[in-house]
Structure formats: structure tokens, C-alpha cells
Amino acid sequence: MTNTLHRYSEHYASVAPSHPEPIRDDYIVFAMATRGINDDDLVEKYRTFLHLALEHHPVNVGDATKGGIVRPRQDLNPSAHWRRDHRPDPEQVIAQIEGHTTVAAVFDNYAAMKHFVEELKIADLGISINISAPMAEARRCCEDAGILRHSVEYSVGFSGRVDKLPDATTLELSTMCGHGMIAANFAKKMLEWVKENRRTPEEAARYMARFCSCGVFNITRAERIMKRACNRE
Amino acid sequence: MKIDPDKCVACGNCVPVCPMGAISIEPTIGRATINSDDCVECFACYRGMSKEHLNPLIVRAVRRVAKIFRFRFDPEPDICPTDAIVPQELAWPRIVRRAFSDPQVPHESTGIHGRGTAEVKTNDVTQRVKNGEAGFVVELGRPGVGARFGDIQRVTIALAQLGVEFEENNPVASLMSDRSHGLIREDILKEKILSAIVEIKAPVERVPAVLQTIRDLAREVDTVISIGVSTRCDAAGNDVLGEILEQQGYPAYRGKTNLGLAVSAQ
Numbered sequence: 291m292t293n294t295l296h297r298y299s300e301h302y303a304s305v306a307p308s309h310p311e312p313i314r315d316d317y318i319v320f321a322m323a324t325r326g327i328n329d330d331d332l333v334e335k336y337r338t339f340l341h342l343a344l345e346h347h348p349v350n351v352g353d354a355t356k357g358g359i360v361r362p363r364q365d366l367n368p369s370a371h372w373r374r375d376h377r378p379d380p381e382q383v384i385a386q387i388e389g390h391t392t393v394a395a396v397f398d399n400y401a402a403m404k405h406f407v408e409e410l411k412i413a414d415l416g417i418s419i420n421i422s423a424p425m426a427e428a429r430r431c432c433e434d435a436g437i438l439r440h441s442v443e444y445s446v447g448f449s450g451r452v453d454k455l456p457d458a459t460t461l462e463l464s465t466m467c468g469h470g471m472i473a474a475n476f477a478k479k480m481l482e483w484v485k486e487n488r489r490t491p492e493e494a495a496r497y498m499a500r501f502c503s504c505g506v507f508n509i510t511r512a513e514r515i516m517k518r519a520c521n522r523e
Numbered sequence: 524m525k526i527d528p529d530k531c532v533a534c535g536n537c538v539p540v541c542p543m544g545a546i547s548i549e550p551t552i553g554r555a556t557i558n559s560d561d562c563v564e565c566f567a568c569y570r571g572m573s574k575e576h577l578n579p580l581i582v583r584a585v586r587r588v589a590k591i592f593r594f595r596f597d598p599e600p601d602i603c604p605t606d607a608i609v610p611q612e613l614a615w616p617r618i619v620r621r622a623f624s625d626p627q628v629p630h631e632s633t634g635i636h637g638r639g640t641a642e643v644k645t646n647d648v649t650q651r652v653k654n655g656e657a658g659f660v661v662e663l664g665r666p667g668v669g670a671r672f673g674d675i676q677r678v679t680i681a682l683a684q685l686g687v688e689f690e691e692n693n694p695v696a697s698l699m700s701d702r703s704h705g706l707i708r709e710d711i712l713k714e715k716i717l718s719a720i721v722e723i724k725a726p727v728e729r730v731p732a733v734l735q736t737i738r739d740l741a742r743e744v745d746t747v748i749s750i751g752v753s754t755r756c757d758a759a760g761n762d763v764l765g766e767i768l769e770q771q772g773y774p775a776y777r778g779k780t781n782l783g784l785a786v787s788a789q
Contacts, residue, residue: 293626295779296751299776301777302776313777324648324785327648327649363574366573366602367575368575368577370573370575370599370602371599374599392644407782411784414784415784416785418646420644420779420780420782423777423780424777425778432782437783438758438760439762439780440647440755440756440786441647441756442643442754442762442780442781443658443660443751443752443781444753444765444775445749445774445776445778446751446752446768446775447774448748449737449741449747449748450742450744450748454747455668456667461666464666469626470565470624470667471542471565471567471626472542473542473667475539475544476540478539479600480600488597497601500571500601501567501571501601503570
């Protein structure tokens with residue numbers, strides 16, 4: 291799974307600006323065990339990871355096999371069209387962990403990520419912990435937390451038929467689900483609806499988040515992107 | 524995936540949610556249909572949309588009345604009102620579409636959900652990428668374009684000619700009929716998937732040459748390729764890769780960092 295590796299920003303544009311805007315609201319910390327090696331008491335380890343994360347107010351948490359804090363529902367009735375419940379449910383994510391998966395927490399600020407990583411170091415869960423973020427920020431976090439980086443993986447961007455990709459704003463939104471479950475056409479539709487004032491950026495971000503089946507979609511960043519695109523900042 | 528014409532009310536909500544753009548409203552029957560050649564069986568429509576289970580006859584009647592008066596109903600955009608999207612039982616070779624497209628299906632070859640590889644995310648335990656090595660994740664079809672195995676094979680053949688090592692524990696490698704030549708089994712070459720990751724390893728000093736080869740190859744395929752490259756850090760937590768990528772002019776802004784916190788438990 292490389293589901294958080296290639297999140298588009300203008301750093302990855304075919305013709306990148308000389309000083310692209312840093313991304314300061316998208317930090318992911320995730321945990322993953324290896325079968326047969328460090329997967330004893332795995333459910334408890336994952337639950338501890340997410341409970342620790344919740345103390346730092348993540349904008350999303352997820353289980354790669356079940357989804358994030360907002361999920362589609364199978365039991366809606368027509369009143370949903372007027373009174374949709376958009377409230378997140380992180381406890382549902384924690385309660386439904388069953389075994390091997392990847393669990394993730396998404397933060398919209400550096401300090402929250404750093405404090406969470408410091409607590410993870412003390413908790414010593416014995417499973418692999420990764421940061422997915424701008425590399426310089428991840429490195430700074432490790433230095434601040436007194437951690438020596440073990441391995442790194444860089445996204446070096448997109449090649450080939452990039453002419454088939456949608457516009458930059460749509461890509462910024464849709465690539466926040468690296469599994470590709472948020473269709474570019476749906477992201478475009480949500481942008482249009484915000485422009486037409488048919489939905490707020492907050493509502494539109496939650497519609498998209500429901501399609502992300504592992505919970506790494508950054509709802510706060512999506513709201514910011516849509517506000518910027520619709521001149522509502 | 525299919526759409527049940529007896530249930531569909533042609534609301535159109537499912538049309539934009541398909542990552543491959545395979546769903547449209549067929550005007551002759553007034554129902555949504557799925558282009559089965561473009562559908563990659565990712566289940567985004569089936570799983571991602573909420574459902575109301577309404578009676579289709581009533582919904583169609585309401586929609587007809589609203590249409591007469593040109594009323595624009597403003598429904599929730601992520602709901603299938605009549606539960607009309609129906610998964611099909613998939614046979615070989617179509618079943619590989621779902622294996623490579625639906626992130627909630629674990630790959631049989633790796634037991635991992637998603638695209639089925641752990642890359643360096645568990646490198647502190649597995650030592651998959653060792654000191655002095657670089658790991659490459661070459662993902663064809665991402666973001667949101669899709670790829671056919673015929674295109675993927677073009678890349679694997681060229682990489683095999685380069686003499687690099689294919690990662691053993693990888694779903695694409697498990698479908699190769701001849702790994703030394705990068706050949707993928709013939710019966711799946713026309714199958715379309717959301718994306719697939721080809722993983723290789725090479726000495727870190729070969730990073731510029733391998734990346735250049737991949738970029739050259741990218742011009743020959745009918746899809747987009749996302750590239751990731753990884754390495755093991757030294758005892759002081761430093762890596763040589765960032766500098767190499769910067770020198771070569773690659774945008775290495777974002778990535779993953781394995782914190783090595785599993786090691787103390789081993």
C-alpha cells in the first residue's frame with residue numbers, strides 16, 4: 291500500500307513554481323505490523339495507537355480495512371436529504387478493528403503530530419510507525435522527538451500520460467485518497483457545488499471523505515483547498 | 524459491477540463517483556449503465572455510496588412530477604436511493620481487476636490490503652531494503668487513470684532488461700510467468716485495473732539511471748506512472764537519497780519516514 295505517498299501539491303506540477311507553497315496542514319502517522327513477527331495482541335496495539343492519537347485531535351483516523359471517522363451508511367431514510375448527520379465517529383473506528391490492517395491518524399498541524407510521535411515512542415508498541423508528510427517536517431519531528439530515522443521513501447511525482455490527469459485543484463483533493471476511491475469527477479462536482487453555494491466546504495469535504503476507505507483523507511485540508519478555489523478564504 | 528435496471532431511477536448520483544468514469548445514464552432506457560470494459564471492479568460506487576432502499580416506482584413518480592415543473596431537487600450527492608448497484612460474481616481473469624482495484628480486498632500473494640505491498644513501511648522489521656540499496660515503487664495507473672496489464676508488462680520487460688531485482692513479495696511479481704524477462708501471464712494482459720505497483724531494488728548509486736529508464740518508459744505507455752524511491756538510513760538517521768534526487772532535479776518534497784520504533788521489540 292502506498293496510499294499516502296503521492297498526495298499532489300504544486301511541488302509536483304509539471305511546471306512547478308519557483309517557490310511552491312509549503313503544505314502545513316497535512317501530517318499522517320500510521321502503524322503497521324508484520325505477520326508472524328510482531329502481531330501478537332495486535333488489536334490492542336492498534337487501539338492504543340488510535341486512543342493516543344485522539345488525545346491530539348486528529349482530523350481523521352482510519353482502519354485500512356474499514357474506513358475513517360465518516361463512513362457511508364446503509365440505513366438512511368429520505369430525511370437525510372435535509373438533516374444529514376455529518377458527525378465523525380472515531381470510537382467506531384477503534385471498536386471495529388479486528389486484526390491485520392494499517393491504522394492511521396491525520397493531523398492538520400505539526401505540533402499535534404510531534405506530540406503524538408513523542409507519546410508513541412514512550413508507548414513502545416513494538417510495531418512499525420511511519421510519518422507520511424513533507425520530508426523536511428518529518429525529519430524535524432524525528433529530531434525533536436529524539437528518534438533516529440530508520441528508512442525513508444520519497445515521492446518523485448508523476449510521469450507518462452499526465453495529460454490524462456485533471457486540473458491541479460481536483461488532483462489535490464482526489465489524491466488525498468491514494469487508493470483512488472475519490473473520483474476526480476466527484477471532486478470536481480463538489481467544487482462546483484461549493485461555488486454554486488449548494489453546499490458548504492465543510493459538507494463537501496465530508497461527502498468526499500466517505501469514499502476514502504482507509505481514513506487518510508484530510509478533511510481540514512480539503513476544506514482549505516475548496517475555500518481557496520472558491521475565493522472564500 | 525452491474526446496475527439493476529428494475530431498481531435504478533436514473534438519479535445520476537453514481538455517475539461522477541466512478542473513478543474510471545465508466546457509469547453513464549443510457550438515454551434509450553433511462554437507466555444508469557456501467558461500461559464493463561472500463562469498470563475496474565474497485566467497488567467505490569457500491570461501497571462508497573450510502574443507501575436508502577426506497578421503492579423505485581415511488582421515486583420515479585416523484586422525479587417525473589418534479590421534471591414536468593422543471594424543479595431542481597437538491598439531493599445528497601453520495602446516496603443511491605434504491606440500492607441499485609449490484610456486485611457480480613467475478614471469474615478469472617476478470618477477478619484480477621478487483622484484486623488490484625478494491626483496497627479492501629487483501630492480495631492472496633501478500634495478505635496485504637490495498638495495492639498489496641509493505642514497501643519500507645515495515646523495513647525496521649523486515650529489512651526489505653538494506654544498507655546501500657534503493658527500493659522503487661513504480662505504480663502504473665495512479666492517480667485515477669487506470670492501467671492495463673499489457674502496459675504494465677512493457678514496463679516490467681524493460682526493467683528486467685535493466686537487470687534489476689523484482690521484489691518477491693509483490694502482487695504483480697506473483698502474476699509473472701517469466702520473472703527473468705519480466706513477462707506477465709498472457710491471459711490477463713487486456714485486463715484493466717485502477718493501479719498496480721511494480722517493485723524493484725537496485726544499488727543506491729544506480730538511482731539516477733533507473734529513474735531515467737522509468738521516465739523514458741513512461742512515454743511509451745498509455746497511462747500515468749507514480750514513482751516512489753526508498754532507502755535505509757545510516758546509523759545517524761541520515762539518507763543519501765534526498766541529495767541524489769535533488770541533484771537530479773526530482774521533486775522529492777513529500778514521502779514516508781519509518782521511525783524504526785518496532786526494532787526495540789525484536
